[in-house]
Amino acid sequence: TEFINYKNNELFIENIKASELIKQFGTPLYVYSKNHFINQYKKFDNAFSEIDHQIFYAMKSNFNLSVINTFVKLGSGVDVNSEGELFRALKTGIETSKIILTGVGKTKDEIRLGLEKKVLMIKAESEEEVELINKIASEKNLVAPVALRVNPDVDAKTHPYISTGLSKNKFGIDSATALSIYRRRNQYKHIQFTGIDMHIGSQITTIEPFVEAISKMSELYFTLLDEGLKLNHFDVGGGIGVQYNNESSFTIEEFAERTIPLFKRLDCKILFEPGRYLTANGGVLLTEVLYNKQNGEKRFVIVDAAMNDLLRPAIYQAYHHIQPIIKYEGRNDIVADIVGPVCETGDYFARDRKIAQTLSGEFLAIMSSGAYGMTMASNYNARRRPAEILVDENKVIVVRSRETFEHLLWDEKVF
Numbered sequence: 001t002e003f004i005n006y007k008n009n010e011l012f013i014e015n016i017k018a019s020e021l022i023k024q025f026g027t028p029l030y031v032y033s034k035n036h037f038i039n040q041y042k043k044f045d046n047a048f049s050e051i052d053h054q055i056f057y058a059m060k061s062n063f064n065l066s067v068i069n070t071f072v073k074l075g076s077g078v079d080v081n082s083e084g085e086l087f088r089a090l091k092t093g094i095e096t097s098k099i100i101l102t103g104v105g106k107t108k109d110e111i112r113l114g115l116e117k118k119v120l121m122i123k124a125e126s127e128e129e130v131e132l133i134n135k136i137a138s139e140k141n142l143v144a145p146v147a148l149r150v151n152p153d154v155d156a157k158t159h160p161y162i163s164t165g166l167s168k169n170k171f172g173i174d175s176a177t178a179l180s181i182y183r184r185r186n187q188y189k190h191i192q193f194t195g196i197d198m199h200i201g202s203q204i205t206t207i208e209p210f211v212e213a214i215s216k217m218s219e220l221y222f223t224l225l226d227e228g229l230k231l232n233h234f235d236v237g238g239g240i241g242v243q244y245n246n247e248s249s250f251t252i253e254e255f256a257e258r259t260i261p262l263f264k265r266l267d268c269k270i271l272f273e274p275g276r277y278l279t280a281n282g283g284v285l286l287t288e289v290l291y292n293k294q295n296g297e298k299r300f301v302i303v304d305a306a307m308n309d310l311l312r313p314a315i316y317q318a319y320h321h322i323q324p325i326i327k328y329e330g331r332n333d334i335v336a337d338i339v340g341p342v343c344e345t346g347d348y349f350a351r352d353r354k355i356a357q358t359l360s361g362e363f364l365a366i367m368s369s370g371a372y373g374m375t376m377a378s379n380y381n382a383r384r385r386p387a388e389i390l391v392d393e394n395k396v397i398v399v400r401s402r403e404t405f406e407h408l409l410w411d412e413k414v415f
């Protein structure tokens, strides 16, 4: 991206050298470009300027408070998938009417909290959940704003672990059941059905599955309208793919051009829940090369970041571009596995990757790590999670310090 780029063979995040940040804060280190986030948000928002719409940032992709706040300040709402995410969102001071509560398995406490905080809507993903929301709302003498998450049964053609819109996936309610629940709305005195929702998967790189799903959901919308139920919100979910490795994808303008005509037929507000689109390419994970070695035919570059810091390669065989933060002259390319220190074979960032040779003590950048990086990090092997740095032009803000070993022992007892 224009915000994370080489100048004179040195990697910069906005106006700051990666090497400077490493000197100050050590590795592994997450670094984010604030202006990339802002730019992506504005591109998305502008693409849909001709229709009544609202973005709800899917904070599961990057829930650092300063990242959430960057979007909130631009007018974004947030999509929260748990009590913990709701707690984080509220810390930014966001109006609760700009929060949507999602989740295939919400607990009673989560539903209760959502109602108390008066979120814009709760998405229900089963008939039992609709009943529970109705019950909890009646105990509180409230009317709960609810959207059904419909599973449109379309193939998003993405990695099976992040495909969510097929009927064999655990998500949502099939159209027939959804229709029957909406029809029986009078049975739920403490629910007002305000919307309809879908989310068919993540890292989707063709527009077709969206068009297909939006069309199917529109049919449902019009059936309900005919029967006297006017929904206010049509929630398209997230899932728009980004480029990790020059894969062919679509631009947000192309996406808008194809979908706006479909949205215009509906007389309601269109909601979007992008995560990755806003954050993925705005982050890098910087790591030190510890060792180079050869086992038989195979070469390994062992770095100080690991699967606990960035899980995506290990669980989705995800591609992340990896490059030295300084392009030295006269270095040959090697083909190697780039791996971390964790005690598992799955702990790798790249396999048989062609990369310029880097010596121990030099540094690599694992690109496109702004989405589902830190939010999926763990303390496996009792490793401290990395610090997170937000760069805004010349400004460097430590938006989360590296964990200490004391943090890791929080409230634990030796019995």
Ligand code: LLP
Pocket: 058, 060, 061, 079, 102, 162, 199, 201, 202, 203, 237, 238, 239, 240, 273, 274, 275, 276, 277, 312, 316, 371, 372
């Ligand atoms: N809305 C809902 C209901 C979702 O479940 C998700 C993502 C989003 C929005 C945002 O999707 P996005 O725009 O970011 O594609 N950990 C995986 C991705 C899991 C996505 C889960 N749901 C990965 O690293 O690829």
